[in-house]
Amino acid sequence: MGGQATDIAINPKDGKVFVVSNKNIFTNYNTISKRWSTFSTRTNKANSVSVTRDGAVYMVSTAGEVFIEVNRRWIKVPGIKTAELIASKDGRIYAIDFSKKLRQLYRGQWNQLIGQNRISNGLNQVIGIGPKELYARASNNAFTRFSGGKWSTQQGYPLKIALDHANGNMYAVGQNRGIYKWNKQTKRWDMLPGNRSDFKDVAVHNDAIWAIATDKSIYRYKPRTVHSNYFEKVSGTATDVTISAGNGKVYTVSGKNIYTDYDTRAKRWKAFGPKSNDTKRIAIGPNNTMYRISTANQVGQLVGSRWNWMSSFSFDIATDSRSNPWVAMKSGGDIQSYRSVRWMRPLSKVIINVSRIAPLNDYEAWVIMKDNTIQRYKNGRWQRMPGKAIDIAIDIRSEEVYIVNMVNAVAKWNNSNNRWDVLSGSRADAKNVAANFRKVWITTTKNEIYYYKN
Numbered sequence: 001m002g003g004q005a006t007d008i009a010i011n012p013k014d015g016k017v018f019v020v021s022n023k024n025i026f027t028n029y030n031t032i033s034k035r036w037s038t039f040s041t042r043t044n045k046a047n048s049v050s051v052t053r054d055g056a057v058y059m060v061s062t063a064g065e066v067f068i069e070v071n072r073r074w075i076k077v078p079g080i081k082t083a084e085l086i087a088s089k090d091g092r093i094y095a096i097d098f099s100k101k102l103r104q105l106y107r108g109q110w111n112q113l114i115g116q117n118r119i120s121n122g123l124n125q126v127i128g129i130g131p132k133e134l135y136a137r138a139s140n141n142a143f144t145r146f147s148g149g150k151w152s153t154q155q156g157y158p159l160k161i162a163l164d165h166a167n168g169n170m171y172a173v174g175q176n177r178g179i180y181k182w183n184k185q186t187k188r189w190d191m192l193p194g195n196r197s198d199f200k201d202v203a204v205h206n207d208a209i210w211a212i213a214t215d216k217s218i219y220r221y222k223p224r225t226v227h228s229n230y231f232e233k234v235s236g237t238a239t240d241v242t243i244s245a246g247n248g249k250v251y252t253v254s255g256k257n258i259y260t261d262y263d264t265r266a267k268r269w270k271a272f273g274p275k276s277n278d279t280k281r282i283a284i285g286p287n288n289t290m291y292r293i294s295t296a297n298q299v300g301q302l303v304g305s306r307w308n309w310m311s312s313f314s315f316d317i318a319t320d321s322r323s324n325p326w327v328a329m330k331s332g333g334d335i336q337s338y339r340s341v342r343w344m345r346p347l348s349k350v351i352i353n354v355s356r357i358a359p360l361n362d363y364e365a366w367v368i369m370k371d372n373t374i375q376r377y378k379n380g381r382w383q384r385m386p387g388k389a390i391d392i393a394i395d396i397r398s399e400e401v402y403i404v405n406m407v408n409a410v411a412k413w414n415n416s417n418n419r420w421d422v423l424s425g426s427r428a429d430a431k432n433v434a435a436n437f438r439k440v441w442i443t444t445t446k447n448e449i450y451y452y453k454n
Contacts, residue, residue, distance in 0.1 A: 001029065001034070001217075001218040001219060001220055002029070002033075002034030002035060002036070002218075003019070003021060003026070003029075003034070003035070003036050003218055004021055004215075004216035004217060004218065005019035005020055005021045005026075005212050005216055005218050006020050006021065006047075006212070006216060007019065007020040007046075007047070007048040007049055007084075007201060007212070008020075008049075008201055008202075008203045008210055008211070008212050008218070009048075009049045009050050009051050009203055010051065010203045010204065010205040010208075010210065011051040011055055011057075011205075012051065012052070012053045012087070012089075012165035012166065012205065013051075013053060013054065013055045014055070015166075015205040015206060015208065016028070016051075017029060017203070017210055018039060018049045018051060018057065019036065019049070019212075019218065020046045020047065020048060020049050021036070021216075022044075023043070023044050023045055023046050023047070023062065024038065024042045024043060024044060024046055025038075025039040025040065025043075025046050025049050025057070025059060026038055026039055027039045039057065039069075040057070040069045040072050040073075040074070041072055041073070041074065043059065043061070043067075043074055045061045045062050045063070046059050046060075046061065046062075047059075047060050047061055047062045047064075047083065048060045048083065048084045048085070050084070050085040050086065050087050051087060052087040052091060052093065053087065053089065053090075053091050053165060054091065056068060056069070057069040058077075058085045058087070058093070059074060060082055060083060060084060060085055060095075063081070064081035064082055064083065064098065065078075065081065066080060066082065066085060066095065077105065077108075079108075079109060079110040080095055080097055080103060080110040081097060081098050082095040082096055082097055082098070083096070083098075084096070084125065086125075086126050086127060088127070088128050088129060088130055088131075088134075088163075089128070089129045089130070089163065089165045089168070090129060090130040092104055092105075092130060092131065093105040094126055095110065096122070096123050096124070096125070096126065097110075099122065100121065100122025100123055100124070100139055101117050101122060101123075102116050102117055102123055102126055104131065113131065115146075115149050115150075116131065116134060116146055118150070118151070119136075119138060119144070119151045120138075120139070121138070121139035121140070122138075122139050123136050123137065123138060123139065124136070124137040124138065124139055124141060125137040125160070125161060127161055127162065127163040127170065128146070128163065129168070132146075132147070133145075133146065133147050134146040135154075135161065135163070135170060136151075136161075137158060137160075137161060138151075138153075140157070141157040141158060141159065142154075142156075142157055143155065143156045143157065143158055143161070143172070143189075154187060155187060155188045155189060156172065156174070156180075156188075156189045157175055158172035158173060158174055158175070158180070158189070159172075159173045159174065159175065159177070159200065160172060160173040160200065160201050160202055161173075162202045162203055162204050163204075164204040164205060164206065164207060165205070166205055166206040166207075167206065167207065169181060169182065169204070169207060170182035171202050171204050171209060172189060172202070173199050173200060173201065173202055173211070174189065174191065174428065176197055176407050176408045176409075176428040176429060177196070177197050177198050177199045177200065177214070177407055177428065178191050178192070178195040178196065178197055178199065178427070178428030178429070179191070179192050179195055179196075179199055179202055179209065179211060179221070180192065191427065191428060191429060192209075192221065193230050193231070193425065193427075194221075194222075194230050194424075194425040194426075195409075195426065195427055195428045196213065196219070196409070196422070196426070196428070197405070197407035197408065197409035197422065197426070197428040198213045198214045198215070198407070199211045199212065199213055199214070199219075200212055200213065200214050208220070208221075209221035230425035230452075230453055231410075231425065231426070231427050231442065231450035231451065231452055231453070232450060232451060232452075232453050233448060233449065233450050234262060234264075234267070234449050234450070234451065235262075235267035235268065235269075235449075236252070236254060236259070236262075236267075236268070236269050236449055237254055237446075237447040237448060237449065238252035238253055238254045238259075238443045238447060238449050239253050239254070239256075239280070239432075239443060239447055240252065240253040240280070240281050240282055240432050240443060241253075241432055241433075241434045241441045241442065241443050241449065242282050242283055242284055242434045243284075243434045243435065243436040243437070243439060243441060244284045244285075244286070244288055244436065245284075245285065245286040245319075245321070245395075245396040245397055245436045245437075246284075246285070246286040246287060246288045247288065248436060248437045248439065249261070249284075249288075250262065250434070250439075250441055250451075251272060251282055251284060251290070252269065252443070252449060253279050253280070253281070253282055254269070255277075256276065256277050256278050256279050256280070256295065257271065257275050257276060257277060257279060258271070258272045258273055258276075258279055258282060258290070258292070259271055259272055260272045272290075273290060273302050273305070273307075274302075274305055274306060274307065276292070276294070276300075276307060278294045278295045278296065279292045279293075279294060279295075280292075280293050280294060280295050280297075281293040281316060281317055282317070283317045283318045283319045283325065284319065285319035285320075285322075285323025285324070285325070286319075286321065286322075286323050286396065287323040289301065289302065289319075289323055290302040291317050291319065291325045292307070292317070293314055293315075293316070293317050293327075296313075297313045297314055297315065297330050298312075298313060299312040299313070299314050299317060299325070299327055301325070310325075310338060310343075311343075312327055312329070312336070312338075312343055313329070313330040313331065314327035314328055314329055314330055315327075315328045315329075315330055315333070315354075315355055315356075316328040316354075316355060316356045316357050317357075318357045318358055318359055318393075318394075319359075320337070320359040320360060320361050320362075320365075320396070321360055321361050321396045322361065324337050324338065324339060324346070324359075325337065325338050326346065326357050326359045326365075327343075327357070328354040328355060328356065328357050328367070332352050332353070333352050333353040333354040333355065333369075333370060334350065334351075334352050334354070335347065335350075335351060335354055335357060335365070335367070337359075346359075346362050347362065347365065347377055348380055349377065349380065349381055349382055351367065351375065351377075351382055353369050353370045353371075354367045354368070354369060354370070355367075355368050355369065355370045356368035356389075356390075356391055356392050357392075358392045358393055358394040358401065359394070360394055360396065360399060363377075363378070363379075364376075364377060364378050365377045366385075366392055366394060366401055367392070368389050368390070368391070368392050368403075371388075372388040372389060372390060372406065373388055374386070374387055374388065374389055374392070374403070386418065386419055386420065387403070387405060387406075387411075387419075387420050388405065388406050389403035389404060389405050389406065390403075390404050390405075390406065390408075390431070391403065391404040391430075391431065391432050391433050392404075392433070393433045393434050393435045394435070395435040395436050395437070395438060396436060397436055397437050397438070398437075398438050400412060400413065400435065400438070401413040402433050402435050402440060403420060403433065404430045404431060404432065404433050404442070405420065405422070407428060408427070408428050408429050408430050408431065408444075408445060409422050409423075409426045409427065409428050409430060410422070410423050410426045410427070410430050410433055410440065410442060410452075411423065411426075423440070423452065424454075425452075427442070427444065427450065429444045429445045429446065430442045430443075430444055430445075430450075431443050431444055431445050431447075439451065439452070440452040
């Protein structure tokens with residue numbers, strides 16, 4: 001959407017969206033001109049905005065003072081200093097004062113709620129139906145529920161929460177800055193498909209979701225269509241994934257063993273090779289020779305029906321376009337590759353403190369350092385690249401490079417613009433990434449398995 005904002009709210013009465021931009025309040029977004037209209041008179045001191053079920057608009061100033069808009073005038077509501085006003089579904093007005101205590105506006109007075117304030121270290125944010133049923137972020141962001149006169153901890157530590165007054169659904173900005181919806185049956189936060197990983201605020205009406213990113217950009221959620229790019233989940237769990245550059249087969253590590261040949265009908269994976277019960281990382285070359293790293297960091301090669309140890313201890317393993325295995329050595333993080341009968345340094349320039357590797361050949365390779373910075377070897381030298389990452393993979397077929405960035409989104413290297421572009425429809429909980437034949441697979445922080453549909 002056009003414009004920038006630092007706060008957002010939606011009128012529960014008619015779904016009209018309000019934003020705070022440059023310390024003023026705007027509404028009535030014009031989709032043609034991509035512009036917002038000023039609401040009421042400019043104050044030049046707005047910090048946040050809230051709208052009640054009756055359509056009354058409240059503003060909290062940069063000094064923490066509360067105002068209500070009446071006939072194009074901002075009237076001060078004295079008695080409290082707060083960062084944000086909360087309008088509940090039943091029409092009550094709440095605020096959390098600077099001592100993190102919850103107060104309710106009643107007949108012009110801000111009354112402290114005794115039972116609701118019986119929570120250690122206070123509250124960061126509250127939403128809810130009414131005083132007997134509230135949801136909140138505690139002082140440590142733990143998601144909590146007030147019911148039956150007491151607070152109970154729920155799942156998650158959201159950075160922001162929002163209530164859809166039209167249907168009672170709850171949404172949140174997660175720790176990875178993706179948008180989540182509360183699942184009333186499982187009592188867990190489910191991440192929306194097609195997420196970004198840079199949100200800081202969310203507002204919802206009748207499941208129409210608006211959000212603000214960390215760069216103040218404004219977004220509206222468009223539910224996935226048949227032709228959208230997105231990550232689709234497959235059955236099973238895994239802690240690592242790789243794709244053969246020889247035949248495109250996908251291999252995963254689950255229960256410290258290796259699996260492949262996913263059956264889409266039975267939704268099952270087939271065991272691969274001899275059971276090891278201690279596999280941590282895997283790599284397979286274009287010639288379909290499988291390598292693995294054990295939980296003890298030993299490097300093994302599958303020869304026939306048994307694993308042969310290769311006298312090396314490593315953090316990571318990958319194969320290049322000629323099927324040579326490369327490792328990031330456990331001792332010092334040096335890069336070595338196995339050639340014929342021994343390990344050797346394949347590159348003319350030595351680099352240490354490597355944690356992840358993605359080699360193309362002896363002339364080009366990518367690595368992630370132990371401090372999560374990214375380096376690229378090309379033209380005989382190492383170069384620091386933009387960004388940071390926790391995992392990296394190179395598509396040997398297309399020479400495209402992918403990373404899992406620091407907010408757990410999958411991004412692809414844009415060589416023309418010298419930057420990482422987050423994949424359209426990316427998730428915000430990726431942990432490992434694999435790529436070949438322009439196919440991208442990931443495992444997540446919950447050890448779920450997804451592949452990218454594009």
